[in-house]
Amino acid sequence: MVKRLLAILVLLIIGYWLAQGLANVPFGENKMLVGQYYLDHVKEQTGAVNAVTAVVVNYRGFDTLGEVTVLFIASTGVAALLWRRKRKRTAKTKGSVVLTTGTKLLFPFVILFGAYIFIHGHLTPGGGFPGGATIATAFLLLYMAFITYEIPHRGFEATEGLAGMGYVLVGLIGLAIGGYFLLDWVWQTWGFGHENLGRLFSGGFIPIIYTIIGIKVGMELSGIVDNMLKEEVSE
Amino acid sequence: MNVLVAVGEFLVLFGSAFYFLSTLGLIRMPDVYTRMQTATKSATLGSLGVIIGAGIWALGDGGSVAWLTKTIIIAVFLLLTNPISAHTLIRAAYKSGIPLWEGSVVDKYREAKARAESGEEEGGEA
Secondary structure: OHHHHHHHHHHHHHHHHHHHHHHOOOOOOOOOOHHHHHHHHHHHHHOOOOHHHHHHHHHOHHHHHHHHHHHHHHHHHHHHHOOOOOEEOOOOOOOOHHHHHHHHHHHHHHHHHHHHHHHOOOOOOOOHHHHHHHHHHHHHHHHHHOOOOOOOHHHHHHHHHHHHHHHHHHHHHHHHHHOOOOOOHHHHOOOOOOOOOOOOOOOOOHHHHHHHHHHHHHHHHHHHHHHHHOEEOOO | OOHHHHHHHHHHHHHHHHHHHHHHHHHHOOOHHHHHHHHHHHHHHHHHHHHHHHHHHHHHOOOOHHHHHHHHHHHHHHHHHHHHHHHHHHHHHHHOOOOOOOOOOOOHHHHHHHHHOOOOHHHOOO
8 A cells, every 4th residue: 555655656756747847848839950851851852752751761761770670689589588399379269160251351451451551651651560560460360260370480580581681781782872871772873753753653762661671570570479379388 | 512521421420329329338238248239230330330421521522532442441341340359259258158147038059058068169150
């Protein structure tokens, strides 16, 4: 009881302190410095209509590379923590017929929608990470509905690594062509897509990068799900 | 005020009314199963009304056809997935032993399972 009261008291003090700090921040006023630059130049500098993905992939590509690395480490870490020589799925209850049939029907559409999200990252909200998460959801659905389903590991892990290498490779091509790492060579050097801004074939290398990221994130999260669902079997 | 806008507004109102009824059912119904029924049936119908209504409304209000296309896709997706999720939830609830409302008369599923007795617990086509 005393512990809980103390915790509430401390939290209230911290909350008051944060509120005091935020009280001086003028909400709803225009105080963009760098943001105004992004909004003004995003179209002619990157070819993307979606300013968020342009910032994430183009202006601050290093952060995205870091995020992809973090996800990769998370997936590897889960695999390393849960590693056993003999692990199997030990689920015993199969989903009902309605669920399995529905899953079979839905699976391709969920994959399709995930691919749609990451291919259109430069035009619509979304991008590689939501698209990849959607694809992982499709595999989670399979895991939930069927007791024997397992992702094909060999292919999945190879694809994951290749996609990660692809991202770095795209950055290195920028280094070779234009002079610095993660330079948007499709847009800056080739000028590809200059005339059809706002359509699918525009946005410089954002669609390429986001396709790579989407595939990678999808495989990684599916791998994490797979690792967490399996249990050790004693033989 | 053209016809499409009126139809869209009517559909949104219709859907919202069903949302309200669905929420009311959640409060009023006695046990999990009846609550699930009100929650899924009327909420699905309500969402269909609201979603398609928004698409038609946008079409009449000068929006592009893209709105209607997207809303129809979302509506079809909801129409297909909501019953499946409801079915799975109810089945899981039954299997984890949540009792029926004390006023319910007949439980054929348990009778069938008792008759089958040994093994084949999962065989029941729910």
